[in-house]
Amino acid sequence: MNLPTNIAFHLVDDNDIDIAVNTKLLQLSQISDNIHIYNNAPSFLASLKKDSSNFQTSYQIVLMDIMMPVMSGYDCLDELLKPEYSSFSKLKVFMLSSSIDRNDIRKAESYLIVQKVLEKPLDVYLLKKFLEDIFE
Amino acid sequence: MTDRIRILYLDDEEQNLFSFQALFRREYEVFTTSSVQEAIGYLNREEVAIIFSDQKMPDISGVEFFESIIHQFPDPVRILITGYADMEAVIDSINRGQVYRYVTKPWDVNELKICVENALEKYYRAAEIKTKNKELEKANAELERFIYSASHDLRAPVASIQGVLQVAKMEVTDPKAIGYFEMIEKSTHSLNEFIGNIIHYYQNTRDDEMIKKIDLNELIEESIKKCQAFSHCEKIIFKTEISQSTDFVADDQRLRMVLNNIVNNAVKFRDESKNEQLVSIQVISNQDKAKFVISDNGLAITQDKLPLIFDMVDESGSNTASSGIGLYIAREALKKLNGNISVTSNIDEGSRFVFEVPNKS
Numbered sequence: 401m402n403l404p405t406n407i408a409f410h411l412v413d414d415n416d417i418d419i420a421v422n423t424k425l426l427q428l429s430q431i432s433d434n435i436h437i438y439n440n441a442p443s444f445l446a447s448l449k450k451d452s453s454n455f456q457t458s459y460q461i462v463l464m465d466i467m468m469p470v471m472s473g474y475d476c477l478d479e480l481l482k483p484e485y486s487s488f489s490k491l492k493v494f495m496l497s498s499s500i501d502r503n504d505i506r507k508a509e510s511y512l513i514v515q516k517v518l519e520k521p522l523d524v525y526l527l528k529k530f531l532e533d534i535f536e
Numbered sequence: 537m538t539d540r541i542r543i544l545y546l547d548d549e550e551q552n553l554f555s556f557q558a559l560f561r562r563e564y565e566v567f568t569t570s571s572v573q574e575a576i577g578y579l580n581r582e583e584v585a586i587i588f589s590d591q592k593m594p595d596i597s598g599v600e601f602f603e604s605i606i607h608q609f610p611d612p613v614r615i616l617i618t619g620y621a622d623m624e625a626v627i628d629s630i631n632r633g634q635v636y637r638y639v640t641k642p643w644d645v646n647e648l649k650i651c652v653e654n655a656l657e658k659y660y661r662a663a664e665i666k667t668k669n670k671e672l673e674k675a676n677a678e679l680e681r682f683i684y685s686a687s688h689d690l691r692a693p694v695a696s697i698q699g700v701l702q703v704a705k706m707e708v709t710d711p712k713a714i715g716y717f718e719m720i721e722k723s724t725h726s727l728n729e730f731i732g733n734i735i736h737y738y739q740n741t742r743d744d745e746m747i748k749k750i751d752l753n754e755l756i757e758e759s760i761k762k763c764q765a766f767s768h769c770e771k772i773i774f775k776t777e778i779s780q781s782t783d784f785v786a787d788d789q790r791l792r793m794v795l796n797n798i799v800n801n802a803v804k805f806r807d808e809s810k811n812e813q814l815v816s817i818q819v820i821s822n823q824d825k826a827k828f829v830i831s832d833n834g835l836a837i838t839q840d841k842l843p844l845i846f847d848m849v850d851e852s853g854s855n856t857a858s859s860g861i862g863l864y865i866a867r868e869a870l871k872k873l874n875g876n877i878s879v880t881s882n883i884d885e886g887s888r889f890v891f892e893v894p895n896k897s
Contacts, residue, residue, distance in 0.1 A: 415692070421699035428706045467692070499688050499697040502746050502789060520692075521699035521751055 403531055404459050408434045412444045412476070413465040422463060422522050429524045441468055441476035448488055458490055461531070463522070466497040466504065473497075477511045492516055492534060494527070502527070534535070539563040541656065546575045546601065547590035547617065556588070558654070559645060572596055572599040576605065584612045585651060585659045588639075592624050599625060602633030613655040616894065617641055629897070672751040680738060687734040694728050733861050736793050740869045747896055752778050752826070756817050759796045763803040772806055775816040784821045785897035790869040794877075795828065797862040798889050802832040805887070814886075819881050825875075825895050831888040837881040845879065866891075 409432050413419050418438055426432050438444040441464070448455060466473035473495055480488065495508045497519045510516045516530055545556050545568045555566035560566045567578050572595065578584070587609075598616045616629045616638040629635040636658060637651055652699035701721050708714060753776075760774050802815045810833060818829040837845060846867040848860075870877050870891060877891040 415696060417696045418699060421696070421703050423708070424703040425699070428703065467688075480853035498692040499735055501735075502744075521702055 403431060403528070404528070404535055406457070407432045407456070407461055407535075408436065408454075409499045410438065410444065410460065412438045412441055412462060412468075412473075414439055414468045417466065418465070418496075418520060425522055425524050428477045429528070431528060432525065441471035441473065441479075445476065445479055445485075448485065451501065452487065455488055455491065459535070460491050462491055462493040463518075464493055464495055466495055466500075466508070466517075473534040474507065477508075479510075479516065480513065487511065495531070496520055496522065542567065542584045543586045543588065543614070543652070544569075544578055544584050545588040546570070546572065546593075546598075547588075549590070550595045552590070552617075559648070572601060572624050575601075579609050579612075580604065584609070586615060586655045587612045588617055589617050590623065591616055591629075597625070599629045599633045599635075602635060603631065606634055609660070611666075612661075613659045615639060615651065615655060617643070619772075627693055631845075645812055680741065681736060683738050687731050687738065690731045691728075691735070694724060694731060697724050698728065733865055736865050737861065740790065740793065740872060742866060745872075746789055748787060748788050749897075750784045750786055750788060750791060750826075752780060752819050752821060754786060755792065755795060756819070759792065759799045760817075762796055763800055769803050769806060769813075771805060771808075771811075771814045775814065777816070777818045778821075779819070782821075782823045782895075783897050784895055786826070786893050786895065787873055790873050791893060793869040794866045794873070794875075794891060794893075795830075797866040798828075798830050798891070800885065801862060802830055802834060802889075805837075806832065806834040806841070807886075813896040821895070823895055823897065825892050827890065827892045829890050830884065830886065833886040835886075836883045837879070837887055839881075841882060843881060846877070 406444055407521075411419050411422055413422075416439075423435050423437070426435055430497070432482075438447065444462075446462075464473045464476065471479075477493070479485065480491075489512075491513055492515050493511070493513045494515055495504075495517045496519075497504060497517065500517050500519050505517050508514050515534065518527065542565045545553060546568065547553050547556075547568070548570045550570065553570065557568050560843075567584075569575050569578070570593075575587075579587075587602075587605075589598035589601050593601075596604075596715075598618075599867075602614050602616070614633060614635045616626070616633070616635045616637055618625055619641045624636050629638060636655055638649060639651055640737075697720070701717055701724065704717050705714060708717070728782040756776050756778070763769060772775050799815065799817065806813045806815075813833065814832075815830070815832045818831075820827045847865050848864045867877055867892040870893070872892060873893050876890055877889065879887060879889050
């Protein structure tokens with residue numbers, strides 16, 4: 401099936417190279433051109449609050465790195481559980497990490513908004529498959 | 537004075553307690569009592585090196601006393617004092633009370649002094665071993681933590697490089713550049729595999745497990761796919777045969793570690809000179825166990841190297857990049873799975889790995 405054309409992606413990662421790579425991969429594989437970049441979790445959270453209307457459509461995908469300084473991916477997920485973010489419960493989050501073990505999988509997938517934990521580098525074909533499952 | 541060596545002596549005969557005290561009080565801090573309660577109270581308060589106890593007491597025997605305190609106070613050296621050479625009591629004391637020595641009454645003063653000296657030596661040796669063990673455990677835990685964080689820190693930039701290569705190959709059309717990318721990709725893959733092995737080694741040393749029902753088809757397909765993705769092994773024909781009578785349940789991650797490493801090994805040591813390169817994976821699974829047979833017609837392992845291939849040493853006939861610890865990890869993971877592995881190899885037929893994993897259903 402074809403994916404919706406208006407999926408917005410939010411890349412949250414402190415690693416500039418990985419951000420650049422993932423942006424390119426999403427564009428080149430024609431998944432989306434609507435990509436928003438955040439170099440850390442607090443700026444992503446701030447953007448949710450500031451431009452909350454931007455996040456209301458159902459096609460909002462977050463790709464978030466687990467290991468980030470200041471606020472880790474897990475800490476950010478905990479923040480999102482707070483009542484003030486309750487209107488963003490439709491966000492679909494994929495957690496990214498350069499190395500994942502079963503504790504990461506267990507931990508991350510215990511959050512309702514987390515769809516999957518994906519290993520870096522991003523496998524776009526796999527991501528596409530998961531997105532198709534979500535938007536079927 | 538807190539650093540004096542403490543000796544406790546329990547006996548119902550006041551006279552014995554008195555002369556014992558007189559004999560040792562200059563050198564040691566001696567606590568004598570005829571009450572078990574008081575003795576235990578003292579043990580709770582102070583660190584005691586040696587405990588003497590009379591065997592024949594009205595309420596409790598010496599052996600029974602030792603037996604009753606052994607779990608709470610395992611460290612002090614225990615010495616039993618008996619009125620006569622009661623063989624039964626002595627045997628009993630060694631087995632039940634874990635007594636170090638026994639002394640007969642009336643005691644010989646010199647003998648008793650030597651006995652105390654020997655007991656002290658034993659006490660300090662045991663304490664030293666305990667300290668050393670603690671240090672070792674600490675060093676070991678630190679090393680593991682280091683391996684863990686180092687391999688994760690190494691993995692992050694490698695993943696970035698792999699990502700860049702992926703994009704570069706999609707965007708760049710210059711065949712020369714693509715050739716270079718492929719070279720970088722090959723080296724990056726070796727590095728990545730090595731880091732992956734270290735991470736697997738670390739994961740295997742930890743005790744947690746994730747027992748679940750295994751889809752044998754998926755398991756094997758996955759491990760073939762993993763090899764095909766990187767090894768440029770288009771010429772290899774994979775044959776899979778599964779015979780399964782009941783559900784197979786095992787630690788999923790460790791099983792994958794084992795199978796991936798063995799299949800990877802078979803692929804890595806393929807014989808490029810052969811037109812027909814084969815890797816066959818056969819599984820027979822019943823309610824007791826699953827038996828995996830992975831055979832290939834690749835480069836044989838020479839007989840002298842065969843016993844060494846599961847060790848953490850160099851590998852046989854290495855003509856391809858490899859970290860050489862893959863088979864070691866496979867065997868270590870199998871140990872945790874309570875399984876076993878064997879290998880045969882000859883020049884005409886290639887190698888054949890057989891491993892068994894108990895079914896936990």
